[in-house]
Amino acid sequence: MVAVRYQTAFKLYPYARVPAQSQAPLRHPVVIVGGGPIGLALALDLGLKGTPALVLDDHEGAGLGSKAICFAKRTLDIAHRLGAAAPMVDKGVVWNTGRVFHADGQVFEFNLLPEDGHRHPAFINLQQPYFERYLVEAIKKAQADGAPIEIRGANQVTGITREKGFTTLDVDTPDGPYRIEADYLIACDGARSPLRDMMGLTFDGRVFEDNFLIADVHMKADFPTERWFWFDPPFEGAGQSALLHKQPDDIWRIDFQLGWDIDRKAELDPARIRARVDAMLSSQTGTVPEYELEWTSIYTFQCRRMQTFRHGNVIFAGDSAHQVSPFGARGANSGVQDADNLGWKLDLVLRGLADDSLLDSYATEREYGADENILNSSRATDFMTPKTEISTIFRNAVLDLAGRHAFARPLVNSGRLSVPCTYDGFPHFGPDALQGPAATRPGAPCVDAPVEDGFLLDHLHGRFTILALGCTADAVSAQGIDAGVVEIATPSDAMTRRYLGDAEQAVYLIRPDQHxxxxxxxxxAQAIAAAIARAIGKDS
Known part of the structure; x- marks a missing residue:
């Protein structure tokens, strides 16, 4: 059997034979299957902590097609901690504003980040191959600094054998098969996850009876860098909804709702796609500029997840664990939060500073996040594609009211956009003895804010940190973990609003993933030591 070879947008890690291919199976602490955004982010996070990570990818780099394009502020904050965000923001199209239209009229507009004092915007639009490329560049820089990260391209996993305490993988390459072993195997191999199938695991949920056409169009256009969404768009042949986004390099993402009973081959005919695009452009500008179709695809809305993301020493993350419809940009952004949650826990377990049971908290917390995303995505899909006459009447009434009354606008759902997950009530968090601002309560990710020498998140380096605002604090060691201190004597106005509220001073304990x-x-000090123990599952 010969490993599958794919076309790539960027050949980031060409196949190269390694000595392990002619040796007895070697054991690795962490093997990550899949070199997409989630697998690469996890490998980078582990490597920066000093924990060896091996990535096996059946590609040799980022695949063709823009795929995910909307990367949220929380994802950029995580990428910044990993040393990869700057080129992403430089290349990406920055946007904070969206507009919602019904037929040929605007219903309302919204600003996702109305308050200043943030390093990153609400979103950037950046084609997924670039996102992966910049992660690989950060990995190469980390490797040069000694980080134990390895990526093997054109290495396709074809078999898995569960052993007591480890897993054996059959890997196929252009030079033939070989085997490796993993203490922990992380499946980041996408929505069609071969690993999930090899293990006979289910992927349960809902497939919505609708199809959407993606058309990436290369053209010069004067549309603003905003998210435009139409219900019942006025352009001929568009269907029930349409979406327009700008990407880098004069690429525009256009989505057209096609309905359920379609001829996929006919809908992908370039002439038919061009007719839809022509109608849209003509309705907005009165003319049709020259353009080229860069990439097209049809997708079906699906909201599914595994029953549990952890199966012993095999752990699933990203689309292999959960899948949502694209509207709302919850797929890749949620997956990067998976990697952010899992990395520090794996690191502590492998270094013997936490029990293996800490990894159960990855599953419970990220399953909660997946359920939250699936709920929002399902509601958005039901609003966008009403299936009954009464549902259509309700949706159109909401749209009519929203154009005239602000109270109705939160009811309009064109895809609730990705927000970071807050783990309210989970056992590894608390106490909240401050009762301060809700945005920074236990379980929430830290909100960035200006400090004297930059931004707060610059000082949170992937380790437990004590944040002292308006007061002093000492470093605390507990359970073999050293929590350093960041003191801010005079918090900025933004810092005060986001962390102090009415309090004159406050002390926060922050996890390595900035929650x-x-x-x-x-x-x-005693309370902080107890909270550290609780955070790693050793409070009993």
């Missing part, structure tokens, strides 16, 4: 563990009105 707030607990907070207090002052420094208490």
């Amino acid at each position: 707030v563990v607990a907070r207090w009105p002052g420094f208490d």
